[in-house]
Amino acid sequence: MTANCPLILRLISSSVAVSHRAGQIVRDVMKKGDLGIVEKGKNDFQTEADRSAQMCIMASLHKQFPKVAIFGEEDLDPSTTGSVPKEWIETSSTEEVLQAKCPENLKAVKDEDICIWVDPLDGTAEYTQGLLDHVTVLIGVAVKGTAVGGVIYQPYYNYKAGPDAKLGRAIWGIVGIGSFGYDAAKAPEGQNIITTTRSHSNRAVVNAVEACEPSEVLRVGGAGHKVLLVLEGKAHGYVFASPGCKKWDTCAPEAVLHAVGGKLSDIHGNTLQYHPQVERRNNAGVLATPSVEAHTHYLSKIPEDVKEVLMP
Ligand SMILES: Nc1ncnc2c1ncn2[C@@H]1O[C@H](COP(=O)(O)O)[C@@H](O)[C@H]1OP(=O)(O)O
Ligand SMILES: [Mg+2]
Ligand SMILES: [Mg+2]
Numbered sequence: 233m234t235a236n237c238p239l240i241l242r243l244i245s246s247s248v249a250v251s252h253r254a255g256q257i258v259r260d261v262m263k264k265g266d267l268g269i270v271e272k273g274k275n276d277f278q279t280e281a282d283r284s285a286q287m288c289i290m291a292s293l294h295k296q297f298p299k300v301a302i303f304g305e306e307d308l309d310p311s312t313t314g315s316v317p318k319e320w321i322e323t324s325s326t327e328e329v330l331q332a333k334c335p336e337n338l339k340a341v342k343d344e345d346i347c348i349w350v351d352p353l354d355g356t357a358e359y360t361q362g363l364l365d366h367v368t369v370l371i372g373v374a375v376k377g378t379a380v381g382g383v384i385y386q387p388y389y390n391y392k393a394g395p396d397a398k399l400g401r402a403i404w405g406i407v408g409i410g411s412f413g414y415d416a417a418k419a420p421e422g423q424n425i426i427t428t429t430r431s432h433s434n435r436a437v438v439n440a441v442e443a444c445e446p447s448e449v450l451r452v453g454g455a456g457h458k459v460l461l462v463l464e465g466k467a468h469g470y471v472f473a474s475p476g477c478k479k480w481d482t483c484a485p486e487a488v489l490h491a492v493g494g495k496l497s498d499i500h501g502n503t504l505q506y507h508p509q510v511e512r513r514n515n516a517g518v519l520a521t522p523s524v525e526a527h528t529h530y531l532s533k534i535p536e537d538v539k540e541v542l543m544p
C-alpha cells in the first residue's frame with residue numbers, strides 16, 4: 233500500500249477487504265448453527281455473528297489506523313470476549329479503491345478529522361429468521377461529521393442461485409468519486425414503490441408510508457439492504473418515520489447513496505451528523521431517495537403530525 237495515497241482511499245480500500253472477512257464470519261456462524269442470541273432490548277437482538285464480525289472489523293481497522301476514532305454498534309467487554317483470533321485480522325487492501333482519483337477536498341483529510349461507524353451485521357432480526365439477503369455489513373467513514381465514504385457488504389448475495397454460487401458482494405462509494413459493485417438502475421416509471429421496516433413498525437411508520445401513496449410497499453429488514461433497493465431501482469424511496477436507526481445504520485448507506493447523487497436525511501430533511509460526540513440514535517427517522525428531486529417530493533408528503541413527534 234502506498235504511504236502517500238490519500239488517507240480516505242486507504243481507509244475505504246482496507247474497509248472493503250475487512251468487509252469480505254467479516255461477511256465470511258457472518259456466514260460461518262450461520263453454518264455452525266449456534267447463533268448465541270442475546271436480547272439487548274425490546275425487539276433488539278445480538279448474535280455471535282454480530283459480536284465476532286465487529287471484533288474482526290474493529291481490530292483490523294485499528295491495527296492499520298490506530299489514530300482514527302472507530303465506533304461499533306455492539307458493546308463488547310474485552311474481559312469476556314477475549315482476544316481477537318489472528319485469522320480475523322485482515323490487513324490487505326483493495327487495489328481498485330487505491331487507484332481511484334481522490335477528490336481535491338478529501339486529499340488533505342487527517343486521522344483526527346475522521347470517525348468510522350461500524351454495523352457488523354445490519355438486519356440482525358432477519359438474520360435470526362433466515363431472511364439472509366436482508367443482511368449487510370456496514371462500514372461508514374465520516375469526515376468532520378459528514379458521511380463521505382462507505383462499504384455495504386452483502387454476505388448472502390447470490391445465495392438463491394444454488395449451492396455452487398459465489399456468495400457475497402462489496403459495494404463501496406466515496407462522495408466525489410462514485411459508487412461501485414452493484415447494478416445501478418432507475419426504479420420503474422408509473423409506479424411508486426416504497427421500502428420500509430418489517431420488524432420495527434408502528435403507527436407513525438405506517439402513516440408516513442401511506443402518505444407517500446405507494447403503489448407497492450416492500451417491508452424488508454436492514455438499513456443497508458433498503459438503501460441497496462433504492463440504488464438498484466427496486467424501490468423509489470425508503471421511508472422510516474421512527475427513531476430506531478443509529479449512526480452505524482446510516483453512515484455507510486448515506487455515503488454510498490450521496491456518491492451517486494441520491495439523498496438520505498431524517499424525515500424533516502435535516503442532514504445527519506456523524507462526529508464522535510453525536511447522539512447515536514437518529515431520532516427523527518430516515519428518508520432516502522435516488523435523487524434530490526425525489527427527496528423533495530417525499531418530504532412534502534410526510535404528514536405534519538408524524539414530523540411533530542419525531543424531533544431531531
Ligand atoms: N427499534 C429498534 N431497535 C434496535 N435496532 C433498530 C430498531 N429499529 C431499527 N433498528 C436498526 O436499524 C436497522 C434498520 O431497521 P429495520 O430493519 O427495522 O428497517 C435494523 O436492522 C436495526 O439494525 P441492526 O439489525 O444492526 O440492529
Ligand atoms: Mg442491532
Ligand atoms: Mg443496523
Ligand SMILES: [Mg+2]
Nearest residue numbers: 305351353354
Ligand atoms: Mg447491527
